[in-house]
Amino acid sequence: MIDLNRNTQPEIKLVSKINLHQPEVVHLQNEIPVYLINTGTQDLVKIEFIFNAGNRYEKEVLVSRFSNKMLKEGTKNFSSNEIAEKIDYYGAHLQCSSEKDNAYVTLYCLNKHLEKILPVIEEVIFKPVFPEKELQILKQNQKQEFIVNSEKVKYVASWNFNELLFGKDHPYGRLITGEDFENVDLPKLVNFHKETYRVDKCKIIIAGKIPNNLVELLNKHIGIYGSSNYNMNTGEFSIKSEQEQNKHIKRDNAIQSAVRIGKILFNKKHPDFMKLKVLNTILGGYFGSRLMTNIREEKGYTYGIGSVLISLQQSGYFFITSEVGADVTQNAIDEIYKEISKLQENRIPETELNLVKNYMLGSFLRSIDGPFALSESLRGLIEYDLHNNFYENFINIIQNISTEELRSLACKYFDKDSLYELRVGR
Amino acid sequence: MIDFDKFELDNGLKVIVHKDTSTPIVAVNILYDVGARDEDPAKTGFAHLFEHLMFGGSVNIPKYDVPLEKAGGENNAFTNNDITNYYLTIPKQNLELAFWLESDRMLDLAFSDRSLEVQRNVVIEEFKQSYLNQPYGDVWLLLKPLAYKVHPYQWSTIGKEISHIENARMQDVKAFYNKYYNPDNAIMTIAGDIRMKDIEMLANKWFAPINSAKTPARNLPMEPIQKEERKLEVKRDVPFDAIYKAYHMCARTDKDYYATDLLSDILSNGNSSRLFNRLIKEKRLFSELHAYISGDIDNGLFIIDGKLVKGKKMEEAENAINKEIEIITKQTVENDELQKVKNKIESSLEFSEMNVLDKAMNLSYSELLGDAGLINHEKLKYQAVTEKQLLRSAQEVFRQDNCSTLYYYAI
Numbered sequence: 001m002i003d004l005n006r007n008t009q010p011e012i013k014l015v016s017k018i019n020l021h022q023p024e025v026v027h028l029q030n031e032i033p034v035y036l037i038n039t040g041t042q043d044l045v046k047i048e049f050i051f052n053a054g055n056r057y058e059k060e061v062l063v064s065r066f067s068n069k070m071l072k073e074g075t076k077n078f079s080s081n082e083i084a085e086k087i088d089y090y091g092a093h094l095q096c097s098s099e100k101d102n103a104y105v106t107l108y109c110l111n112k113h114l115e116k117i118l119p120v121i122e123e124v125i126f127k128p129v130f131p132e133k134e135l136q137i138l139k140q141n142q143k144q145e146f147i148v149n150s151e152k153v154k155y156v157a158s159w160n161f162n163e164l165l166f167g168k169d170h171p172y173g174r175l176i177t178g179e180d181f182e183n184v185d186l187p188k189l190v191n192f193h194k195e196t197y198r199v200d201k202c203k204i205i206i207a208g209k210i211p212n213n214l215v216e217l218l219n220k221h222i223g224i225y226g227s228s229n230y231n232m233n234t235g236e237f238s239i240k241s242e243q244e245q246n247k248h249i250k251r252d253n254a255i256q257s258a259v260r261i262g263k264i265l266f267n268k269k270h271p272d273f274m275k276l277k278v279l280n281t282i283l284g285g286y287f288g289s290r291l292m293t294n295i296r297e298e299k300g301y302t303y304g305i306g307s308v309l310i311s312l313q314q315s316g317y318f319f320i321t322s323e324v325g326a327d328v329t330q331n332a333i334d335e336i337y338k339e340i341s342k343l344q345e346n347r348i349p350e351t352e353l354n355l356v357k358n359y360m361l362g363s364f365l366r367s368i369d370g371p372f373a374l375s376e377s378l379r380g381l382i383e384y385d386l387h388n389n390f391y392e393n394f395i396n397i398i399q400n401i402s403t404e405e406l407r408s409l410a411c412k413y414f415d416k417d418s419l420y421e422l423r424v425g426r
Numbered sequence: 427m428i429d430f431d432k433f434e435l436d437n438g439l440k441v442i443v444h445k446d447t448s449t450p451i452v453a454v455n456i457l458y459d460v461g462a463r464d465e466d467p468a469k470t471g472f473a474h475l476f477e478h479l480m481f482g483g484s485v486n487i488p489k490y491d492v493p494l495e496k497a498g499g500e501n502n503a504f505t506n507n508d509i510t511n512y513y514l515t516i517p518k519q520n521l522e523l524a525f526w527l528e529s530d531r532m533l534d535l536a537f538s539d540r541s542l543e544v545q546r547n548v549v550i551e552e553f554k555q556s557y558l559n560q561p562y563g564d565v566w567l568l569l570k571p572l573a574y575k576v577h578p579y580q581w582s583t584i585g586k587e588i589s590h591i592e593n594a595r596m597q598d599v600k601a602f603y604n605k606y607y608n609p610d611n612a613i614m615t616i617a618g619d620i621r622m623k624d625i626e627m628l629a630n631k632w633f634a635p636i637n638s639a640k641t642p643a644r645n646l647p648m649e650p651i652q653k654e655e656r657k658l659e660v661k662r663d664v665p666f667d668a669i670y671k672a673y674h675m676c677a678r679t680d681k682d683y684y685a686t687d688l689l690s691d692i693l694s695n696g697n698s699s700r701l702f703n704r705l706i707k708e709k710r711l712f713s714e715l716h717a718y719i720s721g722d723i724d725n726g727l728f729i730i731d732g733k734l735v736k737g738k739k740m741e742e743a744e745n746a747i748n749k750e751i752e753i754i755t756k757q758t759v760e761n762d763e764l765q766k767v768k769n770k771i772e773s774s775l776e777f778s779e780m781n782v783l784d785k786a787m788n789l790s791y792s793e794l795l796g797d798a799g800l801i802n803h804e805k806l807k808y809q810a811v812t813e814k815q816l817l818r819s820a821q822e823v824f825r826q827d828n829c830s831t832l833y834y835y836a837i
Binding site for chain 2: 004006007009010012013014015039040041042043044072080081084085087088089090091092093108109110134137140141144145147148151152153253254255256286287288296297298299300301302303323324325354355356358359361362363365366369370371372373
């Protein structure tokens with residue numbers, strides 16, 4: 001038998017070259033750009049329609065969400081039931097979602113059923129009628145879901161933290177109340193749809209094993225619609241953060257507290273954003289991060305803790321988030337600040353930085369692996385009008401950033417006095 | 427269709443190899459045939475606690491995660507009633523590192539008191555986060571012991587109660603490891619741009635030297651047929667009333683499994699399903715309502731659960747569910763409706779073969795059920811279900827005296 005030395009780790013070969021697939025771009029006859037990621041092994045596709053129809057463009061809360069969710073609840077030629085019946089019959093999956101900036105209509109479908117399903121998608125996007133009866137049901141059920149989530153410390157923390165950072169009048173920060181659901185009505189939805197689900201603001205991403213006739217089919221169902229000339233809300237708002245940087249929302253029966261600590265930063269177009277991604281990974285962006293190691297693996301205060309860097313079209317923010325035992329909440333918060341101070345006071349050891357660099361490169365490789373993951377990653381570029389060289393540059397940053405540069409970033413951006421702190425619990 | 431090769435080492439470790447050249451990532455999945463059902467009733471939550479300890483260092487490697495992260499890899503694990511499943515993905519050039527890591531923790535763990543103490547706390551926080559600090563979070567802790575009186579599915583994976591986790595001792599931990607973490611109790615699947623002969627070489631190099639120990643055969647008590655309807659009422663500080671109905675159903679490998687699964691799709695998969703259409707949209711009794719099967723290996727549960735619309739009465743809501751149950755046990759399903767749920771299954775099976783990790787997990791699990799090749803017959807088994815079988819399965823499952831109902835009232 002071979003002499004096996006288990007104490008010696010097999011040699012690691014670094015990820016040095018990453019082949020980033022370049023999507024093919026075509027335009028429908030009405031100029032909608034279509035990004036084709038034709039890399040699949042299965043005979044199916046994901047087709048994602050992107051519109052500038054997120055919270056940023058609504059005048060009142062919930063209008064973006066309801067106009068998006070109501071798209072499949074009845075159109076000029078199909079009832080809500082007929083739409084559901086067709087989608088289900090062909091084993092397709094139609095997902096409507098709206099976020100802070102954009103809203104999405106995403107279809108997952110086997111190629112062999114595309115011809116049957118695209119006429120439904122055409123109606124859903126361009127001819128919704130927002131039936132009153134369906135709206136009443138959706139309002140009632142969404143409101144109940146909201147009330148249930150209001151009982152969860154994690155949700156309460158997430159909503160209120162955004163209000164702290166962006167202010168109560170900013171669409172990124174506005175809070176929702178139960179009564180807001182009553183104020184959603186048909187004219188608001190019809191108007192919002194006219195203003196925002198428009199050809200001149202639409203982008204389409206297709207990923208999978210793309211059949212030859214798909215672009216032709218899209219031209220037939222989507223390419224025939226012209227641009228609208230309705231005025232659209234510019235979606236630009238000024239940020240007025242709350243004065244009070246520390247907030248405690250009392251929940252006397254909570255046995256864990258939700259904690260968020262963070263601040264407003266900037267989006268991915270800022271030259272420091274990707275560098276901060278590296279720092280954020282070290283602090284709380286992977287299982288072996290400083291926060292996980294200290295607060296979960298050494299202290300056992302929590303099941304999980306992490307930090308996140310979010311990019312938005314008009315801004316960006318950073319936060320640390322966790323749910324921690326009620327009796328150790330203050331200890332956990334103290335440890336979080338200690339970990340931040342350490343990043344400011346000492347250079348990160350080279351071995352740790354090397355580990356994180358390798359981890360991030362592997363992680364990047366996973367984020368572009370397979371057509372669906374690749375489409376998510378490329379969407380992150382397309383929505384910001386960025387190109388593949390953005391990720392090439394990111395890889396360059398990961399490979400070359402130094403421990404001193406990271407220390408100075410920590411001083412510059414994670415100054416304790418600039419951080420907002422929210423706890424929801426006892 | 428997923429092609430694969432399979433071999434077994436002398437110590438009993440089963441190895442499955444699937445080649446997919448479309449990706450630079452390799453997935454390695456190791457399934458250990460041990461879950462919450464194998465626990466001592468006085469020491470529940472142990473399989474899951476143990477999953478945490480598997481990351482606390484093995485005999486030659488002080489920290490599992492560090493070398494893996496250094497190699498650009500990522501990993502996680504989960505425990506359920508039946509299995510404990512560990513998985514990782516890694517750039518293909520570093521595949522041998524995965525063999526080094528996984529074989530060392532199959533060989534022997536480091537067992538530190540410190541790691542045990544910390545992971546007990548972490549799991550207790552997980553218990554609080556997922557089961558106690560959430561509205562409706564304790565439902566499973568109530569429903570499972572109502573439905574199961576004898577079989578170990580009566581407790582949840584997290585454990586019956588926090589004290590069982592607090593009381594876990596090092597000697598219990600070591601005994602558990604020695605009993606279950608043996609090569610003959612594991613199924614390893616590797617999927618990616620790999621060659622069979624390389625995998626054979628690596629498996630022989632790293633896993634073959636691990637001593638074989640015979641894992642004892644499982645001998646669990648069968649849950650007796652339920653002969654009387656069971657009901658439990660609780661009052662909780664939640665915003666809306668909710669109802670949970672659990673019916674006993676067949677085992678995962680039973681021939682009726684596929685028909686029973688399709689029944690749950692007819693009732694509640696998609697916005698055109700019966701429960702969604704009639705009870706959420708037409709009658710507006712529920713704000714949400716689901717029907718699904720637990721999918722356990724031994725005899726499992728068919729569950730219907732829903733939250734009531736504010737102001738609606740529990741009795742009216744339950745009657746409406748019972749009426750749908752009555753229809754599905756008395757009237758044959760129309761051909762189109764059956765075709766619809768079959769189409770949905772075909773589609774979801776196709777979407778589940780999109781990446782190497784999903785494929786690796788599914789192959790290991792199919793092998794546990796008897797043969798990795800089962801994965802390629804699932805579609806046909808669903809396609810073969812007839813209207814008659816559906817009716818018979820519905821009549822089998824939806825007997826009133828086979829049902830346990832939890833009435834969860836808002837204070």
